[in-house]
Amino acid sequence: MLEPGLKEKVVLVTGTNNPRGIGAAVARAFAAQGARVFLHYFRWRPTAATNAKSSADTSPGESFYYSQQTKPIEEVLEHVRESGAEVAAFEADLADPALIAVLFDRAEAILGPVEVLVNNAAYWEADTFLPSEADLPNKLVQLWTNRPQSLNAAAVDRIFAVNTRAPVLMMAEFAGRHIKRKAQFGRIINVSTAGAERFPSEVTYGASKFALESYTRSAAMELGKFGVTVNTVSLGPVQTGWITRELEQAILPTIPLGRIGTPEEVADVIVFLASHQARWLTGQRIYVGGGHGM
Numbered sequence: 612m613l614e615p616g617l618k619e620k621v622v623l624v625t626g627t628n629n630p631r632g633i634g635a636a637v638a639r640a641f642a643a644q645g646a647r648v649f650l651h652y653f654r655w656r657p658t659a660a661t662n663a664k665s666s667a668d669t670s671p672g673e674s675f676y677y678s679q680q681t682k683p684i685e686e687v688l689e690h691v692r693e694s695g696a697e698v699a700a701f702e703a704d705l706a707d708p709a710l711i712a713v714l715f716d717r718a719e720a721i722l723g724p725v726e727v728l729v730n731n732a733a734y735w736e737a738d739t740f741l742p743s744e745a746d747l748p749n750k751l752v753q754l755w756t757n758r759p760q761s762l763n764a765a766a767v768d769r770i771f772a773v774n775t776r777a778p779v780l781m782m783a784e785f786a787g788r789h790i791k792r793k794a795q796f797g798r799i800i801n802v803s804t805a806g807a808e809r810f811p812s813e814v815t816y817g818a819s820k821f822a823l824e825s826y827t828r829s830a831a832m833e834l835g836k837f838g839v840t841v842n843t844v845s846l847g848p849v850q851t852g853w854i855t856r857e858l859e860q861a862i863l864p865t866i867p868l869g870r871i872g873t874p875e876e877v878a879d880v881i882v883f884l885a886s887h888q889a890r891w892l893t894g895q896r897i898y899v900g901g902g903h904g905m
Contacts, residue, residue, distance in 0.1 A: 615886035618645035620796075622885070623718050623725045625705065625781070626732030627687055628652035629679040632851045633802065634731040635687045636874035640882045641727070642696035649718040649725070650687065650700040651732065655680035673756060676853035697722060705732055705777035706769070711784050719788075727798040727885045728785045730778035730823075734770055737813050738762050749812035754858040759812050767815050774819035779826050782841070786830070790837055797839035798885040801827050802877075803896070805847050805904025824896060831894030840893035842884050847900015849877055867902030 622641045627634035627650040638648050655677060669675060684700045691698045699721040703710040718725050737752055737759035752759060760766060782799055789797045803820040804810070810817025824843050831841040848854060848862050849872040859871055880899050883889055898904040 613886075613888060615644055615882065615888065617641065617727075617882070617886060620646045620726045620885075621649065621718065621722045621724060622646045622727040622729065623649045623651065623714070624729040624731060625651040625778075626653070627700075628654060628682050628684045629676075629851060630682065630686045630690070631679055631874065633846075633849065633874045633877050634729075635690070636878040637729055637731060637881050638687065638691050638698070639694070640875070640878035641885070642691045642694040642698065644882060645696065646727070647697040647722045648691055649722055650684060650691070650698065651705075651714055652684045652687075652700060652702055653704050653732065654683065654702065670855070671850065671852050672855045673853065676851065679852050705781075706734075706772040708776070708780055711777070711780045714781075715784050715788060724788060724792060724794065725785060726794070726796055728781060728800070729881055729885075730781055730799070730801045732773065732777065733802070733820075734773035735813075735816050736760065736766050736770060738766050738815050739812050740814060747812050749810075751858065751861055752812040754855065754861055755853065762814065770815045771819050771822070774816070775822045775826070778823055782826070782830050786834055786837070786839065789834075789839060795838045797834070797837065799827075799830065799834075799839065799841040800881050800884045801841070801843045802881075803843050803845045805845050805898060805900055807845065827896075828894050835893055840884070840889065842889075842893060843896040844877065844880055844884070845896050845898045845900070845904055846877060847872060847898070847903030849874060849900075862903075865903050866900065870901060872899065872901055 624638050642648050701717045737756050739759040806817045807821040827843045877899050
């Protein structure tokens with residue numbers, strides 16, 4: 612049997628309060644390995660830009676997905692505790708840079724120094740360079756949301772604040788503390804998208820993730836000598852509550868394995884990247900999407 616070497620490791624996972632989400636699955640997977648898990652979460656507040664309405668609907672889709680994002684952390688905490696793991700949680704808006712150090716302080720005070728960082732939290736808006744009367748190149752977006760907004764400064768700032776600046780500052784905080792205490796083991800895993808190189812109709816979201824991938828490779832180069840590996844998981848379509856049946860049928864032809872992914876399948880890869888078995892792997896982008904994105 613493989614021994615991942617994660618027992619008693621302190622893992623900080625961001626973006627965990629959606630019970631059907633990737634962050635929650637990652638937390639459960641690490642807990643199952645005997646790790647101590649610190650959950651960051653932020654209850655989403657509806658905005659005019661996202662144009663989502665609350666709904667009691669339990670079918671996957673925009674309203675259901677956003678309703679999951681508004682949930683408190685208790686349900687996820689309960690599921691993580693079922694494995695007997697030590698777990699704690701803290702709510703913070705990662706768009707506020709001042710809260711990055713606070714997040715680490717809380718984790719250290721309760722569980723100990725963070726040894727594994729999973730930057731999963733993200734913020735999404737659909738936007739486009741095209742004027743409102745032009746045809747969109749990405750027809751799939753019409754199955755997921757209303758027409759993307761025209762590119763604007765406020766949206767760029769909102770998306771980059773959470774998707775790029777926050778994980779970069781998290782990595783820097785992790786590195787500073789790791790080096791100061793002369794630790795030998797460190798793992799950083801960043802969550803990106805298979806559309807990072809180009810994402811028509813979601814141009815800023817894609818660009819924010821592409822920038823994060825560049826930071827990931829630079830961090831891998833600089834932190835390797837301190838025993839820290841830094842990698843990216845680049846996701847294809849994963850069912851976290853947002854993929855409707857109609858959208859799923861439209862996406863399936865792009866997936867060689869012929870099905871939508873699950874959060875648990877993503878979590879397995881992230882746990883692997885943190886494990887002893889991945890000790891010689893850094894600076895890499897691993898596509899996790901059943902062949903969607905190669």
